[in-house]
Amino acid sequence: MSAPLDVEALKEEFLFKVFDEKTFSFSGQALADYAIACGETASRYTDPADADFQAPPTIATSLQPGQRMPKGFPKVAGLGMDAGKAVSPKAPIRPDVELLGKSHMQDIYTKTGRSGRMVFFVIRMEVFDPSGTEVASADTSVVIREKPSV
């Protein structure tokens, strides 16, 4: 059995360091299609002709970095699962604007449960418009259930 992860060492080495940058741009129709697929009905999300047309706030959670984990991040033994997403919309995302997504490891923490120790990795992508304004951030959490010692 592999040794338990040294969480403090991982935090020291990897937290808050940008490990990926990727650009995104969406046409008005693509944003409207996304909104309709999500069940949105408000015209500011579904109608590109709307004067206040913008992406639904959840869109930041669908942006994927080019690289999911920092270079050199150790392979973790155990069962990995999606542990949820959280989005913080900060300004409207408009169509045909080049967005820059910068990803970093925001947190690494542990908890215990029926199945033993679990390690959570929270990867945050901060999304900026061309003026450098942060328009959203999205957290993606991944949990690794370490193999129980008993």
Place this chain on the structure above:
Amino acid sequence: MILDLHAHSIKSDDGRAKVQNYCQWITTRNVPIDGFVLTEHRQFDFESDYSELAQKFNLTILKGAEVETEYGHVLVFGVTKPLTEEFDFSNITLKLADVVAAANKHGAVAVPCHPGRVRVGMSAHIEEHGVPEGVHIVETFNGGSRGNEDDIAQTMADKLSYQGIGGSDAHIVSHIGRCATRFSAVINSELELVAALKSGEFEALTFKEDAA
């Protein structure tokens, strides 16, 4: 007075319920409790003030914490700033003896929760670590218990002469009030909750069958 002594809000990493929604659920569904205690995981929430919500819904809303020790998870009631400086609430390898000692030093009460649960309940660790000193109360009814976990908790409590409390361990709105604790005293503050727990004038309740 009946309080659910174990609930989590979105302040906990796995909590999915807003406190306001707990209040709305209790009121609209006539959940038979007079309030609840938010025991967020591995932290004490100093920043939230629920007094307006409490007043609006005529509920008692208090705050505590749930920390993690070698005996499993432990509720702490009566948390103060000095107590949070005694040990790192986010540490998942705390010593129960240290938590109990710190709680006693600062006028708080430590209560092992879901003690019948595998790995994170006290009962599972007694054989390895022995009966801990300083524990007088355990959570005998937990709303998240599966199978016979509450029976294991009650059997352990009977054997070791512990008193029992009840808490829902709610992480979602509809689970609030599944288990609770009836007090003879009226409780409107964390200090009064600690006093009521120390008085021994309480009993654990479960409403799980009613909710099913």
